[in-house]
Amino acid sequence: MAHTIRKxxxxxxxSAWGILVFIYLFLPIAVxxxxxxxxxxxxxxxxxxxxxxxxxxxxNDVIVATVFTSLQAAVGSAIVATIFGTIGGVALARAKxxxxxxxxxxxxxxxxxxxxxxxxxxxxxxxxVTLGVDWGLTPFNDGLVRLIVSHAMFSMAVVTFIIRARMAxxxxxxxxxxxxxxxxxxxxxxxxxxxxAAPGIFAxxxxxxxxxxxxxxxxxxxxxxxxxxxxxxxxxxxxxxxxPEIAAISTLMFLLxxxxxxxxxxALRKTGGSSTEIIKTMAG
Numbered sequence: 001m002a003h004t005i006r007k008x009x010x011x012x013x014x015s016a017w018g019i020l021v022f023i024y025l026f027l028p029i030a031v032x033x034x035x036x037x038x039x040x041x042x043x044x045x046x047x048x049x050x051x052x053x054x055x056x057x058x059x060n061d062v063i064v065a066t067v068f069t070s071l072q073a074a075v076g077s078a079i080v081a082t083i084f085g086t087i088g089g090v091a092l093a094r095a096k097x098x099x100x101x102x103x104x105x106x107x108x109x110x111x112x113x114x115x116x117x118x119x120x121x122x123x124x125x126x127x128x129v130t131l132g133v134d135w136g137l138t139p140f141n142d143g144l145v146r147l148i149v150s151h152a153m154f155s156m157a158v159v160t161f162i163i164r165a166r167m168a169x170x171x172x173x174x175x176x177x178x179x180x181x182x183x184x185x186x187x188x189x190x191x192x193x194x195x196x197a198a199p200g201i202f203a204x205x206x207x208x209x210x211x212x213x214x215x216x217x218x219x220x221x222x223x224x225x226x227x228x229x230x231x232x233x234x235x236x237x238x239x240x241x242x243x244p245e246i247a248a249i250s251t252l253m254f255l256l257x258x259x260x261x262x263x264x265x266x267a268l269r270k271t272g273g274s275s276t277e278i279i280k281t282m283a284g
């Protein structure tokens with residue numbers, strides 16, 4: 001007669017605790033998704049199930065403009081952060097232990113991550129004014145350019161550390177063998193380094209994109225009239241009253257983030273990585 005193997009009490013308690021943590025994390029999101037189908041005038045007062053919030057949100061030119069601004073800033077900052085983060089990550093991975101410039105770059109990037117965003121916002125605002133007004137660099141008078149530069153500054157450090165972690169175990173003999181066969185520096189980077197770093201580049205670009213979409217404090221300091229991103233619009237709407245359109249568009253943005261996450265995970269899996277390797281790569 002077969003006997004059922006029972007889990008120890010500690011394992012069952014840990015499983016229950018894990019379930020409670022997931023409920024705690026995702027219940028607010030589920031509430032927002034549920035209230036996005038509220039046909040009422042106020043978000044907190046669910047009066048009737050329907051899709052009016054989605055229709056009204058997509059018909060609102062102001063809301064559409066803020067979402068479009070957020071997407072533009074997210075794509076732009078992801079491109080900038082990924083380019084410079086890839087260069088920095090590869091350089092740090094190749095640097096010898098204890099090299100002064102590598103230590104200094106790591107400290108600067110770490111300080112960028114740990115500096116409060118409100119400090120960054122206070123620093124960026126007069127700096128952009130100096131560049132755009134005093135020095136006559138007109139691109140810095142554009143609100144979208146300000147958003148891209150400021151968001152990329154923060155996410156660049158994330159991309160750098162992710163790619164450095166990805167490149168840490170790279171076998172340098174591969175490039176040395178390619179050099180012996182006559183490959184120049186660009187060919188070695190294109191055919192060897194870039195394919196190895198590709199999973200980290202995908203993960204870093206995704207992180208940059210999502211960090212930009214979620215940035216509120218820094219955006220509120222550097223944005224200009226006509227370039228208000230979606231998080232700043234929500235923050236301003238809280239002062240009056242949240243309408244169901246906010247929940248509807250937020251749900252669409254959440255779905256967009258999930259789609260981007262799925263595309264990135266698919267791309268990482270096609271490079272031959274296991275689920276554990278994918279998680280490690282995206283966590284840096």
